[in-house]
Amino acid sequence: xxxxxxxxxxxxxxxDRTRLLDMLWEVQRGYGHIPDEAVEVLxxxxxxxxxxxxxxxxxxxxxxxxxTGRHRIYLCDSVTAKMSGHAEVAQALERETGxxxxxxxxxxxxxxxxxxxxxxxxxxxxxxxxxxVFTRLKRGKVADIVAQLRAGRRPAEIANPAALxxxxxxxxxxxxxxxxxxxxxxxxxxxxxxxATLRRALDQRPxxxxxxxxxxxxxxxxxxxxxxxxxxxxxxxxxxxxKYLICNADEGEPGTFKDRVLLTRSPRDVFVxxxxxxxxxxxxxxxxxxxxxxxxxxxxxxRQLQNLRDEGLLGRAIxxxxxxxxxxxIQIGAGAYICGDESALIExxxxxxxxxxxxxxxxxxxxxxxxxxxxxxxxxxACVTRIVEEGPAWFRALGTADSSGTxxxxxxxxxxxxxxxxxxxxxSLGEVxxxxxxxxxxxxxxxxxxxxxxxxxxxxxxxxxxxxxxxNGAFTVFDHRRDxxxxxxxxxxxxxxxxxxxxxxxxxxxVDLLRKVERVIGGKxxxxxxxEMVEWGALLRKTSRCGLGTTSPKPILTTLQKFRPIYDAxxxxxxxxxxxxxxxxAALAAHEQAxxxxxxxx
Amino acid sequence: xxxxxxxxxxxxxxAEAGQNLVDVAADHGVFIPTLCYMRDKPCLGTCRVxxxxxxxxxxAACTVRAAPDMQVAVDEPELNDMRRSxxxxxxxxGNHNCPSCEKSGxxxxxxxxxxxxxxxxxxxxxxxxxxxxxxSDTIWLERDRCIFCxxxxxxxxxxxxxxxxxxxxGRGSKSRIEIDVELANRMSPEQVRxxxxxxxxxxxxxxxxxxxxPIGRRKFEVQTLRERTLGHARNQEQADEDRIx
Numbered sequence: 076x077x078x079x080x081x082x083x084x085x086x087x088x089x090x091d092r093t094r095l096l097d098m099l100w101e102v103q104r105g106y107g108h109i110p111d112e113a114v115e116v117l118x119x120x121x122x123x124x125x126x127x128x129x130x131x132x133x134x135x136x137x138x139x140x141x142x143t144g145r146h147r148i149y150l151c152d153s154v155t156a157k158m159s160g161h162a163e164v165a166q167a168l169e170r171e172t173g174x175x176x177x178x179x180x181x182x183x184x185x186x187x188x189x190x191x192x193x194x195x196x197x198x199x200x201x202x203x204x205x206x207x208v209f210t211r212l213k214r215g216k217v218a219d220i221v222a223q224l225r226a227g228r229r230p231a232e233i234a235n236p237a238a239l240x241x242x243x244x245x246x247x248x249x250x251x252x253x254x255x256x257x258x259x260x261x262x263x264x265x266x267x268x269x270x271a272t273l274r275r276a277l278d279q280r281p282x283x284x285x286x287x288x289x290x291x292x293x294x295x296x297x298x299x300x301x302x303x304x305x306x307x308x309x310x311x312x313x314x315x316x317x318k319y320l321i322c323n324a325d326e327g328e329p330g331t332f333k334d335r336v337l338l339t340r341s342p343r344d345v346f347v348x349x350x351x352x353x354x355x356x357x358x359x360x361x362x363x364x365x366x367x368x369x370x371x372x373x374x375x376x377x378r379q380l381q382n383l384r385d386e387g388l389l390g391r392a393i394x395x396x397x398x399x400x401x402x403x404x405i406q407i408g409a410g411a412y413i414c415g416d417e418s419a420l421i422e423x424x425x426x427x428x429x430x431x432x433x434x435x436x437x438x439x440x441x442x443x444x445x446x447x448x449x450x451x452x453x454x455x456x457a458c459v460t461r462i463v464e465e466g467p468a469w470f471r472a473l474g475t476a477d478s479s480g481t482x483x484x485x486x487x488x489x490x491x492x493x494x495x496x497x498x499x500x501x502x503s504l505g506e507v508x509x510x511x512x513x514x515x516x517x518x519x520x521x522x523x524x525x526x527x528x529x530x531x532x533x534x535x536x537x538x539x540x541x542x543x544x545x546x547n548g549a550f551t552v553f554d555h556r557r558d559x560x561x562x563x564x565x566x567x568x569x570x571x572x573x574x575x576x577x578x579x580x581x582x583x584x585x586v587d588l589l590r591k592v593e594r595v596i597g598g599k600x601x602x603x604x605x606x607e608m609v610e611w612g613a614l615l616r617k618t619s620r621c622g623l624g625t626t627s628p629k630p631i632l633t634t635l636q637k638f639r640p641i642y643d644a645x646x647x648x649x650x651x652x653x654x655x656x657x658x659x660x661a662a663l664a665a666h667e668q669a670x671x672x673x674x675x676x677x
Numbered sequence: 678x679x680x681x682x683x684x685x686x687x688x689x690x691x692a693e694a695g696q697n698l699v700d701v702a703a704d705h706g707v708f709i710p711t712l713c714y715m716r717d718k719p720c721l722g723t724c725r726v727x728x729x730x731x732x733x734x735x736x737a738a739c740t741v742r743a744a745p746d747m748q749v750a751v752d753e754p755e756l757n758d759m760r761r762s763x764x765x766x767x768x769x770x771g772n773h774n775c776p777s778c779e780k781s782g783x784x785x786x787x788x789x790x791x792x793x794x795x796x797x798x799x800x801x802x803x804x805x806x807x808x809x810x811x812x813s814d815t816i817w818l819e820r821d822r823c824i825f826c827x828x829x830x831x832x833x834x835x836x837x838x839x840x841x842x843x844x845x846x847g848r849g850s851k852s853r854i855e856i857d858v859e860l861a862n863r864m865s866p867e868q869v870r871x872x873x874x875x876x877x878x879x880x881x882x883x884x885x886x887x888x889x890x891p892i893g894r895r896k897f898e899v900q901t902l903r904e905r906t907l908g909h910a911r912n913q914e915q916a917d918e919d920r921i922x
Contacts, residue, residue: 433722
């Protein structure tokens with residue numbers, strides 16, 4: 076790539092700062108990393124200091140500031156990947172490429188990186204090669220892929236030997252499985268007449284749509300469970316010149332992948348849901364924020380949007396209604412779990428670091444570019460389409476009093492049938508375990524690391540509903556072979572990696588909590604360490620700025636509560652006045668070494 | 678401005694609706710320690726050292742706006758310990774050697790340590806080596822002491838272009854403050870002094886100026902952080918009264 080092309084990128088994006096992530100992606104595609112010379116050009120064009128461009132770029136783990144090999148390989152090292160043979164695949168990758176993880180260098184054919192959950196927990200081990208994904212990896216498959224790449228074939232050619240068009244669902248199906256195990260009543264019905272559903276929506280006044288969403292009792296499916304009707308109403312009533320609608324497709328919670336499947340199998344349910352929301356709230360502009368890990372869906376989703384435009388369901392004068400203009404653009408992220416937080420996601424849409432904002436003001440009042448902005452999850456929009464189609468009473472009749480409708484579960488881990496399940500809210504933990512064929516379950520991580528670890532047998536009567544065990548969709552099963560402490564360690568390491576760093580308790584405290592877990596695993600902890608984990612965990616839960624820090628201690632706190640004996644078994648007694656974790660020899664060795672250095676230099 | 682009535686530690690006070698709780702408390706003689714917040718500047722909400730309870734929920738006081746009938750708790754053993762813990766986290770994270778620091782006696786972290794009755798950090802001291810940046814002509818960036826409050830990033834700009842002089846790189850515990858040397862070299866001596874004063878700790882230092890004020894006469898030695906915070910409120914009140922008169 077030549078430096079003139081960077082100026083072209085800038086021109087094409089009209090030197091619009093909000094598109095900085097797109098520009099950085101283009102630069103990286105061209106150079107293999109983001110070099111200083113390109114940063115200089117971008118900074119000048121955007122009236123930023125070069126460091127300010129780096130401020131954004133360095134936040135996202137898919138952007139590299141140093142040269143990498145011709146192909147960048149990101150192997151998922153999530154907990155489920157490790158349960159499915161990650162170690163063997165990592166070894167094979169290092170052997171076949173001759174490279175080592177975490178030691179990227181320029182000039183070679185490959186650079187190897189580890190990455191957190193890429194939304195394929197039901198088909199791990201999986202890896203991204205540049206912008207293509209490969210699943211169910213084994214040693215032989217890795218050797219074959221690497222050999223083909225070395226021979227000059229592009230990743231897309233290897234994954235898609237039939238050369239299917241990349242905007243076709245068949246292409247997506249070639250790369251990844253959907254694994255839908257149950258369908259309906261709300262999702263994956265496949266027979267929806269979106270034209271008619273949208274007409275039905277537009278025949279109603281926006282106020283009537285708001286009433287219908289209120290009456291359905293729909294709650295946001297991202298995890299927090301905020302009332303969708305209320306959110307829309309607040310945004311509609313907020314004062315602003317332009318209102319924005321954002322679909323949160325930054326599905327980053329380890330263990331969840333249902334949004335990927337919804338976008339693959341029912342993209343129109345999602346996008347038409349957005350159009351209905353735009354009508355109800357009064358939005359003219361929409362963004363679908365898609366995590367970079369799902370970039371292989373991009374051509375397919377762009378095609379879906381174009382089809383909707385061609386059918387008059389998106390764009391200018393939607394449904395033939397003069398004055399109702401609304402369009403959606405897709406924003407690709409660049410690797411940051413925190414962007415799932417709605418205010419962090421908005422910052423990222425503005426081309427900045429994904430730092431959660433101080434609230435208030437809330438996004439419904441001051442969101443994207445300071446304007447009223449409504450952010451909803453992929454699944455929430457799909458629900459809206461069905462609510463308009465079937466009516467709010469139908470929707471509300473499903474589920475429980477406080478949790479209406481159904482919930483998509485992303486089931487993975489130790490069970491016979493991992494994949495996507497649609498369940499009515501209120502289903503018991505035991506029923507789900509039976510459904511998915513988890514006969515030897517010890518623990519279930521409900522809602523991913525930020526959720527709750529529950530004891531499969533003792534808590535099997537608990538109901539999945541906001542009233543009891545709330546669930547954001549992730550449902551990961553661990554059987555009796557698994558080392559829960561190691562899993563807790565990995566979850567804490569994940570939070571340390573993904574903390575944005577802006578607030579003290581989360582940035583600093585998670586590192587201390589991780590060290591404590593490692594101390595327990597290393598057999599150096601005493602009872603006091605466990606007490607401190609509880610105290611420090613409470614500190615983070617109460618004082619952190621956003622949902623990451625207020626939930627990150629939960630892997631520790633919930634396992635300590637439910638599985639205390641596995642911690643106790645690793646504790647040691649303090650002998651004498653020193654803590655067992657204090658290594659006297661190491662401490663004295665440092666002094667010895669310093670003396671030697673000083674005396675040796677003399 | 679609309680006035681609202683709320684309670685701080687059980688005492689009823691009145692405040693302007695929308696005023697943040699750090700200011701409201703200070704105006705009524707209740708001290709809440711802060712590290713990132715500066716009166717009359719936009720709230721940063723990064724240090725969380727001003728954590729209080731609002732209607733039973735812990736919140737950073739600088740981010741909460743006064744509203745009718747709010748119940749605010751500041752002086753409770755649990756909250757006092759929480760605020761102390763947050764200060765302790767910072768002492769363990771960075772490398773803070775007060776006796777040798779140019780900012781000793783003028784450092785808000787040190788002052789907050791005294792105000793929260795911190796003796797020693799309960800967290801493990803990390804002693805992580807951090808690189809200083811001395812490339813600028815006038816500013817020495819001593820990262821060992823940085824508490825990542827964001828004051829310099831958010832409140833300092835190149836006056837001609839509006840660009841950031843200080844910025845962030847990296848993420849999470851690996852993130853750090855960067856300085857744009859070209860823009861820093863264009864700062865006026867006055868702006869440099871402002872940046873030094875704005876930094877709550879000894880990270881932004883003016884080159885060729887060291888321990889220029891003798892021990893005993895430094896900022897927080899002359900007047901404690903508590904006295905300053907409450908005094909500022911009193912001065913403000915006096916100024917308002919003078920203006921009205």
